Amino acid sequence: MKLATWNVNSLTARLQHVRDWTALEPVDLLGLQELKLTDDKFPAEALAEAGYPHCAAFGQKTYNGVALLSRTPLRDVVRNIVGFDDEHARVIAATVEAPGGPLRVLNGYFVNGQAPGSEKFAYKLRWLDGLLRYVAAELAAHPRLLLMGDFNVAPEDRDSFDPEGLRDTIHHTREERAHFQALLALGLVDAFRLFEQPEKSYSWWDYRMLGYQKNRGLRIDHLLASEALRPQVRGCRIDRTPRKWKQPSDHAPVILELAG
């Protein structure tokens, strides 16, 4: 079974890329972020034709928005963080049948946070705190759990093209990294780091300053697997293919392979 996470930076603008990429890389379940559309505009029919008849969307106008696209039924869909009042559409959870038993999938578009000290940064820290409590509760109820999405955190220096120059800037702060470590401490593992990876592996590159061409990127899109799921994890990789296409998302998809 293959699963993936991808921030598409507008599903309207990227629908053809989603169709083209899933044709090349036929993942069974795909978590999307930054849909930037309301649920009435969600292209369910086009995605069903692309092989994903089971979709759950949680969108809003212009900003944010997340969805799960699946080849098999999704059940117990929950929108947003239970226990955290949020005006933004940022999290969607569902259970899918997987080899070895049901799998709980949480797909999130984490707060960007703009800059340390800003009101948006304070919101990011509150949001991360709410998420941590929610994931702890979900893990207790569903030991086989996968937390995926655009975390907007570069967990370690090696996850940034310029860790010294960007020290303590957004995505690199001690507070954001501590929150990432707190998620791991719940009993999750960063699937990407279970395997040998190329040096300077990133999942996002700025549209400006020839960011992609110079590989000036960050690894901020992640898949965290619970202890119970870990024995089934067979691989994890970033697929830069669609980042090279015309009018790409600024993020690349990250793929997780599970045994069976």
Place this chain on the structure above:
DNA sequence: ATGGCCATAACATATGGA
């Protein structure tokens, strides 16, 4: 030469992203 982009709204400019 230290900046170079992109998507959206209903604007020809502003906001947010990361």
